[in-house]
Amino acid sequence: MDLQGVRASYSNYLKTREISTEPRGLYTPINYIMNLGGKHIRATFLLLAYGLFQNEISDIAQQSAYAVELFHNFSLVHDDIMDEANTRRGKPSVHSQYGVNSGILSGDAMLILVYEELLKIKDANKRLKILSLFTQTAKEVCEGQQYDIDFESREDVSIEDYLLMIKLKTAVLLACSLQVGAILGGASDDDAQKLYDFGVNIGISFQVQDDLLDTYGEQARVGKMIGGDIQQKKKTILYLTTLQHMEAGSENFKDLYNSDLDIEKKLPQVRAMMDNCQIQEKMNTLKQLYLDKALVSLHGVNSQNKAGLRELEALANFIVSRVQ
Amino acid sequence: MDLQGVRASYSNYLKTREISTEPRGLYTPINYIMNLGGKHIRATFLLLAYGLFQNEISDIAQQSAYAVELFHNFSLVHDDIMDEANTRRGKPSVHSQYGVNSGILSGDAMLILVYEELLKIKDANKRLKILSLFTQTAKEVCEGQQYDIDFESREDVSIEDYLLMIKLKTAVLLACSLQVGAILGGASDDDAQKLYDFGVNIGISFQVQDDLLDTYGEQARVGKMIGGDIQQKKKTILYLTTLQHMEAGSENFKDLYNSDLDIEKKLPQVRAMMDNCQIQEKMNTLKQLYLDKALVSLHGVNSQNKAGLRELEALANFIVSRVQ
Numbered sequence: 001m002d003l004q005g006v007r008a009s010y011s012n013y014l015k016t017r018e019i020s021t022e023p024r025g026l027y028t029p030i031n032y033i034m035n036l037g038g039k040h041i042r043a044t045f046l047l048l049a050y051g052l053f054q055n056e057i058s059d060i061a062q063q064s065a066y067a068v069e070l071f072h073n074f075s076l077v078h079d080d081i082m083d084e085a086n087t088r089r090g091k092p093s094v095h096s097q098y099g100v101n102s103g104i105l106s107g108d109a110m111l112i113l114v115y116e117e118l119l120k121i122k123d124a125n126k127r128l129k130i131l132s133l134f135t136q137t138a139k140e141v142c143e144g145q146q147y148d149i150d151f152e153s154r155e156d157v158s159i160e161d162y163l164l165m166i167k168l169k170t171a172v173l174l175a176c177s178l179q180v181g182a183i184l185g186g187a188s189d190d191d192a193q194k195l196y197d198f199g200v201n202i203g204i205s206f207q208v209q210d211d212l213l214d215t216y217g218e219q220a221r222v223g224k225m226i227g228g229d230i231q232q233k234k235k236t237i238l239y240l241t242t243l244q245h246m247e248a249g250s251e252n253f254k255d256l257y258n259s260d261l262d263i264e265k266k267l268p269q270v271r272a273m274m275d276n277c278q279i280q281e282k283m284n285t286l287k288q289l290y291l292d293k294a295l296v297s298l299h300g301v302n303s304q305n306k307a308g309l310r311e312l313e314a315l316a317n318f319i320v321s322r323v324q
Numbered sequence: 325m326d327l328q329g330v331r332a333s334y335s336n337y338l339k340t341r342e343i344s345t346e347p348r349g350l351y352t353p354i355n356y357i358m359n360l361g362g363k364h365i366r367a368t369f370l371l372l373a374y375g376l377f378q379n380e381i382s383d384i385a386q387q388s389a390y391a392v393e394l395f396h397n398f399s400l401v402h403d404d405i406m407d408e409a410n411t412r413r414g415k416p417s418v419h420s421q422y423g424v425n426s427g428i429l430s431g432d433a434m435l436i437l438v439y440e441e442l443l444k445i446k447d448a449n450k451r452l453k454i455l456s457l458f459t460q461t462a463k464e465v466c467e468g469q470q471y472d473i474d475f476e477s478r479e480d481v482s483i484e485d486y487l488l489m490i491k492l493k494t495a496v497l498l499a500c501s502l503q504v505g506a507i508l509g510g511a512s513d514d515d516a517q518k519l520y521d522f523g524v525n526i527g528i529s530f531q532v533q534d535d536l537l538d539t540y541g542e543q544a545r546v547g548k549m550i551g552g553d554i555q556q557k558k559k560t561i562l563y564l565t566t567l568q569h570m571e572a573g574s575e576n577f578k579d580l581y582n583s584d585l586d587i588e589k590k591l592p593q594v595r596a597m598m599d600n601c602q603i604q605e606k607m608n609t610l611k612q613l614y615l616d617k618a619l620v621s622l623h624g625v626n627s628q629n630k631a632g633l634r635e636l637e638a639l640a641n642f643i644v645s646r647v648q
Contacts, residue, residue, distance in 0.1 A: 026470035078432060082425040101406040101473065104428060108402060109466040111435055115459045124448055131455070135439045142433040146350035149425065 001057065003311045006047045010040055013062040014069075029098045029106040030113075033073045036089050041206075041319060042068040042177040048312050049181030049195050052303035060121055061184055064130070067117035068177045071134075074110035075141055075173075077103050082149070083232070087224050111138070121184070130180050137176040144169025148234075157235045159244065163204060166237075170210075171203025187301075194297045198312070201294035205287045205320040211236040212283050213323070215271065221324040227267040233258050237286070238279050245277045287320045325381065327635045330371045334364055337386040338393075353422045353430035354437075357397045360413050365530075365643060366392045366501040372636050373505030373519050376627035384445055385508055388454070391441035392501045395458075398434035399465055399497075401427050406473070407556070411548055435462070445508070454504050461500040468493025472558075481559045483568065487528060490561075494534075495527025511625075518621045522636070525618035529611045529644040535560040536607050537647070539595065545648040551591040557582050561610070562603050569601045611644050 001009065014034065019027040043065035050061045079085075080093040081103045087093060095103030118134060121127040147165040151157045178199040182192040213222050214229045215238055229236050239257060243250055253273050259266065274280075294316055303309055325333065338358065343351040367389035374385045403409070404417040405427045411417060419427030442458060445451040471489040475481045502523040506516040537546050538553045539562055553560050563581060567574055577597050583590065598604075618640055627633055 023467055023470040023474055025474055026467060078428055082428060104402055104406060105466055105469055105473075108432075108435065109463060111432065112459060112462045112466065115439060115455070116463065119452075119456055119459060124452070128443075128448070128451075131439070132443055135436060135443060138436045139433065139440065142429055142436065143347055143350055145429055146347040149429075150347055150349050 001047075001051055002307070003044070003048070003315060006044055006051065006057070006311075007040065009057055010043045010047060010062065010065055014040075014066065017066055025098075025102065026106055026109055029077075029094050029102050030070075030110055032097065033077055033088075033094050034069065036091055038073075038089055039319075040065075040069060041315075042072050042174060044315065045174060045199065045312075046177040046181035048308060048315065049178040049187075050185040051181075052195075052301065052305050052308045052312075053182065053185030053187050053191075058184075061181065063117050063120055064180055064184060065177075067114045067134075068173070068180065070110050070117065071114045071138060071141075072173060074107050074114070075145070077107040077110070079145060081107075082145075085224070085228070090224070114138075126183050129183050133176055133179055133183075137172050140168045140172045144172075151235045152233060154235075157240065159237065159240050162235065162237055162240055166204055166207040167200060170207040171200045174203040174206065175199030191301050191303070194301050197297040198294045198301075198316075201290045201297065202316045202319065205290035205294065205316075208237055208283055208287050208290070209320050209322060211238050212280065215267075215274070216280060217323065225263075227263045227270075230257065230267055230270050231263045238274055238283065241282055241286075242274045242277045242279055245282070246273075249273070291316060291320050325371075325375055326631070327368070327372070327639060330368055330375065330381070330635075331364065333381055334367045334371060334386065334389055338364075338390065341390055349422075349426065350430055350433055353401075353418050353426050354394075354397075354434055356421065357401055357412075357418050358393065360415055362397075362413055363643075364389075364393060365639075366396050366498060368639065369498060369523065369636075370501040370505035372632060372639065373502040373511075374509040375505075376519075376625065376629050376632045376636075377506065377509030377511050377515075382508075385505065387441050387444055388504055388508060389501075391438045391458075392497065392504065394434050394441065395438045395462060395465075396497060398431050398438070399469070401431040401434070403469060405431075406469075409548070409552070414548070438462075450507050453507050457500055457503060457507075461496050464492045464496045468496075475559045476557065478559075481564065483561065483564050486559065486561055486564055490528055490531040491524060494531045495524045498527040498530065499523030515625050515627070518625050521621040522618045522625075522640070525614045525621065526640045526643065529614035529618065529640075532561055532607055532611050532614070533644050533646060535562050536604065539591075539598070540604060541647065549587075551587045554581065554591055554594050555587045562598055562607065565606055565610075566598045566601045566603055569606070570597075573597070615640060615644050 018031050021027060046065045046068055047057055047061055050057065076088060077094045080088055081095045081100055085093055086096045094106065114134070118127070118131055121130060144165055144167070148169055151161070151165065175196040178195040179192050182195045187195070211229065214236070215227065217226055219226045242253065246253060256266070256269055256273070295313060298309065298312060301309065342355050345351060370389045370392055371381055371385055374381065400412060401418045404412055405419045405424055409417055410420045418430065438458070442451070442455055445454060468489055472493055475485070475489065499520040502519040503516050506519045511519070535553065538560070539551065541550055543550045566577065570577060580590070580593055580597070619637060622633065622636060625633065
């Protein structure tokens with residue numbers, strides 16, 4: 001099944017998963033965020049990885065794809081509360097729509113529902129591997145979020161620190177999704193690990209692109225406010241790399257970046273200083289570096305499904321250069 | 325091992341579980357709440373149930389006891405945010421001490437750590453049973469919390485609705501703890517179920533006592549503000565039963581209860597109207613009803629450890645009449 005087929009198949013499956021049990025106050029916000037659109041990248045990766053080892057998508061693969069999307073959306077719901085982000089995918093975020101308490105509690109329920117889904121895996125060996133992998137990943141995602149928060153008030157964040165943070169916060173879940181698909185599909189441990197490594201490197205590249213879009217994207221396409229990171233003084237890879245490459249004026253840049261200047265004024269000034277460092281070119285080089293690493297892992301995977309491998313490569317290329 | 329021995333053994337074990345890994349901002353709040361005292365009722369129940377079927381407490385029993393305490397404390401951390409409760413066990417609640425965002429994120433990590441602990445169970449059959457039971461329980465606890473929130477703005481809450489809510493919010497976790505102990509100890513399915521039923525009924529009785537303490541307790545002993553439920557206009561079992569039994573003046577009582585009157589003035593007035601209904605006597609009768617049901621289940625459990633059964637009975641008696 002090709003990329004479009006996989007995506008369509010997951011979208012159809014998703015429609016069957018609306019939760020209709022009581023209490024409505026708990027489950028309505030879950031249905032809301034799960035059906036708010038989004039690219040379903042994690043589900044797609046999982047199903048494509050599965051398809052490298054199986055001809056047909058099974059129910060348990062779809063359920064597990066739904067589970068990783070549940071987890072991803074759980075983390076968005078809670079992160080949006082922490083970041084006081086009022087929009088998500090161009091719509092009100094969960095806590096804007098239903099209140100902070102609903103965001104907290106429905107998020108908690110989503111995390112529990114992930115386990116409910118994964119416990120449906122019948123094969124005991126695969127189930128244990130996947131539950132262990134997911135639990136480790138979920139913990140790392142929380143750690144990544146904590147580092148992200150910590151970095152806001154730390155002055156000594158290095159590019160290395162930042163890369164570890166985005167690995168934990170973003171990349172490991174992509175990697176986990178791919179490995180879950182591989183395990184379910186019956187891949188060897190070696191192939192499952194290579195798909196994990198592919199995912200980690202794509203994930204880092206993905207997050208660099210995310211940082212780029214937050215500063216240089218088109219608001220209408222990205223679906224959230226441009227300049228949010230700058231407004232929040234987040235030490236993004238753009239900020240850290242600009243600082244590292246400035247020959248002079250780095251104190252001015254720091255002062256500007258950490259000021260409470262109105263974002264309409266702050267954004268163009270920050271961009272101008274970043275442009276002077278050719279930040280977009282540097283970020284594109286960095287993305288390519290991680291993409292190359294990712295593809296080395298992918299090319300080492302033993303699968304007869306050559307078309308499937310090409311689809312994964314195409315998706316990887318797409319998401320590191322996406323405009324939304 | 326007797327009750328004191330079990331409690332001491334868990335307290336000693338708890339000291340070995342301080343989390344010292346990075347990032348500190350994520351794990352310090354977890355260590356804080358896990359070491360804030362508390363009665364460790366769920367851990368104690370789990371270990372006593374385990375002791376009905378095994379002579380010595382094992383590491384995996386202690387780990388699982390720690391896991392249910394982690395879950396209980398996770399729910400306290402998130403509930404305290406939702407309820408804007410600033411104290412817990414006489415000390416600052418987690419979000420008062422570390423901020424709301426830390427409360428949300430560290431709570432999330434605690435929920436994940438529960439699974440990390442339970443995944444350590446080596447016996448595949450017991451592990452699956454316990455993971456499934458725990459997941460179902462955790463979902464029910466969220467549902468109970470949602471009903472509790474819903475009831476605040478609903479006028480048509482019945483005593484039956486209330487009893488379902490506290491069953492979900494409080495009782496099922498006590499029941500789950502007992503059943504986990506039984507499963508780990510190698511109990512038959514029937515005995516494990518009887519211990520679950522014992523826990524549900526004790527849990528309901530426990531929550532009735534909790535409501536009583538919130539209105540009639542001594543602040544210094546309870547460790548939190550007396551009258552919190554009344555201040556928040558919570559439809560507790562005291563409120564619902566008083567309403568049901570008032571022959572006249574129920575509109576006055578409703579108006580008073582739902583007023584924003586200062587709690588120093590509101591509490592004695594509400595108490596006086598509840599006293600007129602002999603609410604404390606009625607609640608004691610209700611607690612006894614559930615305690616009796618609980619003991620019928622407990623007495624049906626097949627265990628050679630008669631002293632252990634007596635300890636469970638004594639603990640049940642204690643917690644439904646506790647003063648803190």
